């Protein structure tokens with residue numbers, strides 16, 4: 001009997017353990033993706049656009065191997081069981097995932113598939129090291145990154161698996177419409193489509209990975225915080241949708257001189273996933289409640305969202321987010337610190353806004369990092385001071401990043417770009433800072 005491979009956030013053919021295991025069984029394979037309005041109606045338009053491209057690319061790769069990609073729209077579990085009936089499939093393979101939504105979906109799939117006489121098997125592949133694989137003595141997950149990182153490398157046990165070369169859809173199953181058809185086109189999703197957003201798919205992701213490994217990766221440790229240089233990989237959306245295997249990326253980077261500092265970031269990604277697996281409420285509840293008092297400040301929040309706080313480094317980050325559907329990690333920390341530590345607006349508001357625009361928006365990474373910055377997460381120094389002016393001068397010393405993203409400040413010379421309110425002629429059309437910034 002055929003095996004269904006239910007693709008979710010693992011949109012690739014190379015190093016795709018759920019797919020490889022289905023092919024190994026020898027029976028026909030039915031690759032399936034279900035556009036589930038429970039997800040897509042709430043997803044960022046940037047993510048939906050990326051997803052459309054990723055699905056077209058995946059369909060092309062599966063067809064090139066003699067198969068195809070069945071696309072359906074509806075409730076994931078119901079559609080999967082329906083396709084199992086249509087094809088007489090006896091098994092469903094999928095990649096294990098950690099968010100509250102993914103865990104509930106998987107539990108339902110197991111239940112309803114069993115009732116329909118279909119087996120379900122879950123595989124690794126979303127992270128380098130599966131959540132729950134390194135378990136600390138006396139606990140169910142690592143709460144602090146450094147001890148996790150110490151054991152993480154020795155937990156990379158799985159081998160990278162090759163892409164299948166010979167596939168074939170069972171007779172009588174229609175592939176269905178295009179990705180645009182099933183994803184609801186331009187009407188689906190929230191937020192605006194960013195004009196400079198990154199395009200999606202496994203081929204584009206692999207091109208980006210090899211450019212990165214032969215380019216910036218070796219100097220990542222020295223340059224990654226330089227806002228203007230943009231000296232990071234820009235692979236986060238590719239990893240978020242699984243167009244790139246995190247394990248393959250980690251192995252390739254380990255073989256690159258200086259690559260270990262970058263691999264450490266992949267461990268951060270795994271870290272947040274293992275926290276989320278153990279604490280699925282991460283999107284709504286404080287991981288470490290500290291009794292923080294939050295303010296209602298709708299005006300401040302809106303100014304922050306629109307990049308009009310009057311603090312150049314904050315506005316530059318927020319405007320990069322709007323125009324690219326991406327923001328540099330240092331800028332994410334600065335903008336998140338401004339909202340939670342200076343305006344004292346609840347981190348959930350910031351995380352929600354990031355999620356409506358980030359192409360790489362991911363519950364575990366987004367909420368884990370927001371909580372880290374807000375002091376409710378796994379930071380061992382939750383009360384650390386965050387001096388915005390110091391950050392601005394240190395990580396954008398020439399003001400190049402600010403001038404690139406904040407048009408009103410493009411012609412402001414010298415160091416005034418960090419503190420335009422002090423300029424002899426303050427720039428026209430740029431707001432005064434929402435808060436007083438100490439040196």
Ligand code: FAD
Nearest residue numbers: 232233234235236265269329332333360361362365366369
């Ligand atoms: P690189 O510096 O090249 O790093 C390589 C990869 O490592 C990234 O692609 C990413 O997958 C992973 N990574 C790097 N830093 C982190 C980190 N701190 N936590 C987890 N994974 C990391 N990342 C997301 O993928 N999705 C999000 O929704 C997200 N939200 C964030 C929100 C806030 C407030 C902050 C401070 C960080 C957030 N990050 C998120 C983490 C990080 O900012 C991005 O992964 C990174 O900026 C992506 O750029 P890059 O691919 O060039 O990263």
